[in-house]
Amino acid sequence: NFMLTQPHSVSESPGKTVTISCTRSSGSFASNSVQWYQQRPGSAPTTVIYEVNQRPSGVPDRFSGSIDSSSNSASLTISGLKTEDEADYYCQSSDDNDHVLFGGGTKLTVL
Amino acid sequence: QVQLVQSGAAVKKPGASVKVSCKASGYTFTNYNMHWMRLAPGQGLEWMGIINPGGDRTTYAQKFQGRVTMTGDTSTTTMYMELSSLRSEDTAVYYCARDDIFDPSPVFDYWGQGTLVTVSS
Numbered sequence: 472n473f474m475l476t477q478p479h480s481v482s483e484s485p486g487k488t489v490t491i492s493c494t495r496s497s498g499s500f501a502s503n504s505v506q507w508y509q510q511r512p513g514s515a516p517t518t519v520i521y522e523v524n525q526r527p528s529g530v531p532d533r534f535s536g537s538i539d540s541s542s543n544s545a546s547l548t549i550s551g552l553k554t555e556d557e558a559d560y561y562c563q564s565s566d567d568n569d570h571v572l573f574g575g576g577t578k579l580t581v582l
Numbered sequence: 583q584v585q586l587v588q589s590g591a592a593v594k595k596p597g598a599s600v601k602v603s604c605k606a607s608g609y610t611f612t613n614y615n616m617h618w619m620r621l622a623p624g625q626g627l628e629w630m631g632i633i634n635p636g637g638d639r640t641t642y643a644q645k646f647q648g649r650v651t652m653t654g655d656t657s658t659t660t661m662y663m664e665l666s667s668l669r670s671e672d673t674a675v676y677y678c679a680r681d682d683i684f685d686p687s688p689v690f691d692y693w694g695q696g697t698l699v700t701v702s703s
Contacts, residue, residue, distance in 0.1 A: 515693040576626040
């Protein structure tokens with residue numbers, strides 16, 4: 472199987488830009504896409520990015536996603552940070568048998 | 583509108599079983615698989631498994647093999663997840679989430695509200 476590794480936490484000031492990484496130990500995001508979910512305390516997760524860089528309707532364009540094949544990593548970038556962006560963020564991918572895996576989650580603090 | 587409504591919180595003793603339901607509405611039930619995840623205190627999201635809309639095909643995460651059973655009732659568009667031999671480490675919020683069967687990879691666009699399961703003697 473494979474692992475998805477995220478930084479435990481990141482912090483940045485309002486108005487700034489932050490990037491959260493997600494490194495896949497084996498397999499590739501090109502073959503098995505990557506999604507990003509935002510989870511606020513006490514709430515269910517919501518999708519902010521799907522299929523690497525697609526935004527669901529209602530998600531502001533401050534959120535963007537990308538992959539770097541050379542490092543087998545995916546990134547979620549949030550620009551123009553707002554205090555409401557403070558949450559846990561999880562990357563998610565799958566293997567060829569549709570077994571799903573989440574990264575360990577990254578706590579974003581906007582201070 | 584799409585809704586996944588889960589059953590209420592449960593408190594169970596170690597060794598017991600719990601069955602969580604997920605009632606789907608507002609969409610074509612047969613076009614979506616259902617996945618189950620959990621979020622334990624201080625931990626990250628954990629995938630438990632998937633059941634197809636017909637309820638006759640399941641795949642479970644290796645960690646839960648032998649302890650989890652996912653079933654479905656197409657007549658009531660309700661999915662169920664039963665976890666047995668509960669231990670304290672199973673205390674968590676359990677979520678159902680749907681995934682379009684036509685997507686090349688699992689993407690969860692709608693989630694249930696979550697069900698808190700507490701395992702305590």
